[in-house]
Amino acid sequence: MTLSYRPGDSLAHRLDPRTKLAFQVAFAVAAFAHTNPRGLLALSLVPLGALRASGVSVRKSLREYRFVFPFLMAGPVVAAVTLGPPWVRVDAGVETAMASYRVVLVLLVSAAYLRTTPVRDSRAAIQHLVPGKVGRLLGTGVGFVFRFLPVLQADLRRIREASAARLGDERGLVARMRLVGIAGLSRALSRADRFALGLRARCFAWNPTLPRLSFSRGDLPVLAASLALLGWAFV
Amino acid sequence: MIETRDLVHRYGDEMENDEGRATAIDGVSLSIPDGEFVLLAGPNGSGKTTLVRHFNGLLQPDEGEVLVDGTPVSEDLVAARTRVGMVFQQPRDGFVAATVGADVAFGPENLGLAREEIDRRVEEALSAVNMEDRREDRIDELSGGERERVAIAGALAMEPDHLVLDEPFTGLDAPARESVVEHLRNLKAAGTGVVLVTHDLRDAFDLADRVVALGEGRIAVDGPPAEVRERLAGFGIRVPPVSLGEGPPEQNP
Numbered sequence: 233m234t235l236s237y238r239p240g241d242s243l244a245h246r247l248d249p250r251t252k253l254a255f256q257v258a259f260a261v262a263a264f265a266h267t268n269p270r271g272l273l274a275l276s277l278v279p280l281g282a283l284r285a286s287g288v289s290v291r292k293s294l295r296e297y298r299f300v301f302p303f304l305m306a307g308p309v310v311a312a313v314t315l316g317p318p319w320v321r322v323d324a325g326v327e328t329a330m331a332s333y334r335v336v337l338v339l340l341v342s343a344a345y346l347r348t349t350p351v352r353d354s355r356a357a358i359q360h361l362v363p364g365k366v367g368r369l370l371g372t373g374v375g376f377v378f379r380f381l382p383v384l385q386a387d388l389r390r391i392r393e394a395s396a397a398r399l400g401d402e403r404g405l406v407a408r409m410r411l412v413g414i415a416g417l418s419r420a421l422s423r424a425d426r427f428a429l430g431l432r433a434r435c436f437a438w439n440p441t442l443p444r445l446s447f448s449r450g451d452l453p454v455l456a457a458s459l460a461l462l463g464w465a466f467v
Numbered sequence: 468m469i470e471t472r473d474l475v476h477r478y479g480d481e482m483e484n485d486e487g488r489a490t491a492i493d494g495v496s497l498s499i500p501d502g503e504f505v506l507l508a509g510p511n512g513s514g515k516t517t518l519v520r521h522f523n524g525l526l527q528p529d530e531g532e533v534l535v536d537g538t539p540v541s542e543d544l545v546a547a548r549t550r551v552g553m554v555f556q557q558p559r560d561g562f563v564a565a566t567v568g569a570d571v572a573f574g575p576e577n578l579g580l581a582r583e584e585i586d587r588r589v590e591e592a593l594s595a596v597n598m599e600d601r602r603e604d605r606i607d608e609l610s611g612g613e614r615e616r617v618a619i620a621g622a623l624a625m626e627p628d629h630l631v632l633d634e635p636f637t638g639l640d641a642p643a644r645e646s647v648v649e650h651l652r653n654l655k656a657a658g659t660g661v662v663l664v665t666h667d668l669r670d671a672f673d674l675a676d677r678v679v680a681l682g683e684g685r686i687a688v689d690g691p692p693a694e695v696r697e698r699l700a701g702f703g704i705r706v707p708p709v710s711l712g713e714g715p716p717e718q719n720p
Contacts, residue, residue: 393525394561397553398574398625399545411563422607 244286249357258458265465279340304332356442475530493684509681552622568602612643
């Protein structure tokens with residue numbers, strides 16, 4: 233899967249995870265503040281730069297997010313169509329389309345983060361930024377999700393393959409979705425049980441020793457860019 | 468007949484160039500006639516599982532082609548998946564229903580058969596693995612060996628010409644392994660072709676008509692078990708010891 237951490241030596245790999253989180257948040261705020269075409273056009277350059285700095289191709293990232301696109305494309309259609317005259321409200325459709333586009337930009341920036349940040353570093357960054365029990369809970373939750381999700385994806389893939397091997401793909405879409413959904417849920421629950429057992433067996437702790445984080449000079453321009461994005465968001 | 472012609476399969480992002488992807492199968496040409504019992508051996512990562520997944524179209528070749536009874540798999544997936552049954556390495560990966568009977572019926576239902584025919588096939592398939600009285604049992608309450616047998620029954624219910632089993636002995640104790648071997652013996656006697664993927668040949672060596680060993684995605688050894696026994700050891704493949712009377716013929720003075 234492209235959108236999981238891969239070791240590397242790109243510029244983004246060398247950044248402190250707190251810097252990358254700050255940049256992500258600042259970009260998201262700016263993207264939600266500037267929803268006009270000119271603002272979105274300017275913001276479009278940011279994901280391109282972020283992906284380039286992390287060594288991830290734009291095409292691959294878009295492909296990884298392909299399952300989101302039907303929902304993002306359905307939004308403008310639903311917003312534009314009315315149940316009575318005038319039947320189609322173009323302005324509402326365009327506005328929602330720009331909102332959907334904004335989401336794509338945020339997802340692309342997050343792709344750069346995911347590709348260049350180990351789960352443990354993300355957890356450490358979150359616990360540094362959000363102190364106390366809330367931070368520990370958030371950090372642990374993020375760690376669990378990023379570790380558990382690829383396993384579940386692999387389970388779903390195996391269920392689909394097994395079904396296809398006995399011609400399950402000859403069934404209708406609804407039947408296939410029901411089959412993968414029910415089998416997937418059952419597998420997820422069983423995985424969760426084993427995951428919990430594994431955690432207990434290996435002395436799971438809410439406050440383990442986390443990786444040491446440190447800012448370097450390379451973080452400064454990115455932090456400055458984050459501040460600039462935040463400043464622009466509130467102009 | 469299953470046939471591969473110069474089959475190449477690479478893993479990795481399809482948008483990468485060929486150099487950026489790992490080659491799992493590297494130009495394999497192989498013919499498996501109907502009714503033949505083939506042991507497909509090789510160390511971990513040699514490409515065994517990748518190769519057999521091409522037999523019923525679960526993977527698409529990057530180069531070359533795969534044919535079942537002379538028809539390219541890509542042209543008729545239904546025919547390929549009907550003629551080549553697949554039992555996965557982890558049986559639980561292959562289950563799609565909660566009970567034994569419902570799971571074994573899954574394949575025949577997808578063929579659009581009449582209910583009576585489906586019932587007959589389920590009955591026969593379960594009977595072939597001695598599970599005929601377990602039809603209403605929940606799969607998650609079965610032992611490892613029983614799950615393996617249900618997985619075999621699920622593939623048999625498609626009435627395939629060839630049955631492919633990917634590492635069926637993984638995690639099974641000795642009695643369960645012997646039970647699976649016994650069922651494979653019955654399948655062979657009934658004329659069903661078997662492709663058994665394994666890196667440990669000890670369980671089914673005597674049943675095999677032929678051993679094919681893969682090394683780094685290529686065919687390294689191919690021949691009758693007795694002839695290739697010595698060469699297999701060089702690939703880290705476990706073979707059973709030579710039994711008395713099986714050695715080379717004595718030289719007369």
